[in-house]
Amino acid sequence: MNHGNGVSRGDRNRNARLAKLRTAVPVTNAIVGIDLAERKQMVVVTDHDSKVLARRTFRCKAWDLGAALDWAGERSTRAGYAGVTVTCEPTGHRWRVLGQLAAERGMSFVCVQPMLTSGARKSEDLTTDKTDDKDAVLIARLTAELRCYLPEPVDETWGRLRHLGVRREQLLDEHVACVQQIRDLLECVWPAAISTAQQPFKSATWVASMHVIITRDCGDFTRTRRLGPVRFEHAVRKELTRRGKLRPCLRILRNLYAALADPAGVIEHRSGAFERIAWLIEDWDTARAKLADTEVRMVAVLDDLELTELACSIQGLSPVGAAAILAETGDLHRFTSSRAVVKHAGLAPRQRMSGTFAGRARLSGAGRPRLRTAAWRAVWGAVKSNPVYAARYRHLTTRETNKLKPTQAQTVLAGAILRQLHAVITTGRAWDPDIATHGTLKPTTLAEVAA
Known part of the structure; x- marks a missing residue:
């Protein structure tokens, strides 16, 4: 479609976004900027020129801010405004509480990105002063300029999926941390164990064999070598069965048994390091089990949607x-x-273009x-x-x-x-x-x- 006014698709999207924001921040509403904290809440009521109409500090928790919103609504009515628009920074959990309190009172609610507030501090008076009084006014000013956004409405199912996603990321971090620590410790006290499999931490046989060796010897390989290859294989098979696996990879199993004779490693630290590795393997197993359960729950939520x-x-x-x-x-x-x-x-x-200059994206x-x-x-x-x-x-x-x-x-x-x-x-x-x-x-x- 040919647009004679030269308005691009980006312009149209931006215009639509601004129109949607204007419905939440109409000129008939006063703006209530709130700088949230744990026990001290700074509340200011301003007009659209960021002139402060009223200011008050409420020493309370976020859940007790209903009285502050009632006070702000009364002050805005006295100033001749039809309603109020509540705004804050989306930090922590308190902004969700404030959004719910505003919705219960039929008040519009928007958020301002903290990075915009940080930049506005310097443009306000050429300083980087950070006080609750100033931040509340800056939040209101940015809202009046429509430099805000409407927070995402989340229903119960989507909210659960988001929490499960955060939980999965935490478990993945824990899983990776355990693997890295085990690798670092083995490279110090028994480097030969790492080279016994191409991808040792993805091999159930390698993990089961390491569990058998560490729980038996705690740094001294004499007892495990005394078992012999056949009895060692039997012990690993038992551990594999306990872990829900059936057949071991005999090549990895034999390589690990042969590596018991390798003298490389800091022997003085081997006993303590193996004790740590035993704990890490337990933590690793726990993290993997919890991760599998979390992923099953996430797929179930996806099915519900x-x-x-x-x-x-x-x-x-x-x-x-x-x-x-x-x-x-x-x-x-x-x-x-x-x-x-x-x-x-x-x-x-991120494009970098100015005149005839075109920088690297x-x-x-x-x-x-x-x-x-x-x-x-x-x-x-x-x-x-x-x-x-x-x-x-x-x-x-x-x-x-x-x-x-x-x-x-x-x-x-x-x-x-x-x-x-x-x-x-x-x-x-x-x-x-x-x-x-x-x-x-x-x-x-x-x-x-x-x-």
Whole structure:
């Protein structure tokens, strides 16, 4: 469509966003800026020129701010305003409490990003002073300028998925931390054990064998060597059975038994290090069990939202991977475009252009870091299982001009997964490789053919 006024799609999206914000911050409302803290809440009532109409400090918890909102509503009515718009920074949990209290009173509620408040401090009076009094006024001023946003409405199911996603990230961090500590300790006191398997920490046989060795010897391999290969194999099989596995990898098992004779390592630290490794293996097993349970719950929530089939129509994207992404984005219908999702993840390129100068584009790095991580993890399975993504990856890393490094190509694919997941869920249509490769949209019904 040709627009004679030169308004771009970005302009239209921004205009629509501002119009939506204006309904929450109408000129007929006074603005109540609140700087939240644990026991001290600074409340100011301002007009749209950020002139302070009233100010008061409430020494109470966030749940007791209802009296502050009632006071602010009374002050705004005295000043001739039809209502109030409540605004604050979304730090901690208190802003959710304030939003609920405002909704109970029929008051509009918006949030201001803390980084905007930080920048506004310097522009206010050329200082970096940070006080509750100033911050409350700055929050109100930024809201009057519509430099705020409407917080995401979360229902019970989406809220549960978000909490499960945070829990999964914590367990993944714990899982990785245990692996790194075990590796570091073994490289110090028994480096030969690491080389007995290509990927030791992914091998059930290696983990079971290490458990047998550490619980028997605690640093002295004499007892385990005295068992002999056959009895050692029997002990490992028992441990594997306890862990729910059936058959060991005999090559790894024999390599570990042979490594018992390797003298390399700091012997003086071996006893203490093996005691720590035994604890770490227990923590690792616990973290993996909790992680598996959390992922099952996340997939169940995805089923409740009836999104599993749609999301997993993207070949190579697992139900857990899709649930991890949606736990960070929330309902994708709230985004105006797929590019907005990529910006939310911080995977959109940051352009640097002025006049005839064109700088090198880099990732913005803003947005939700856990969303970037979830999209990045999804790339690994997609490149292996999805021919469209695999071909795209090969093209980006092998083309003659502007050839990308592997990590750069993976970043491009992470953004593509987010865009296509948004399209799949918002349109309700399964992923189509033709459309994913910039093909034409093919009609699927007779009515579409006739149209």
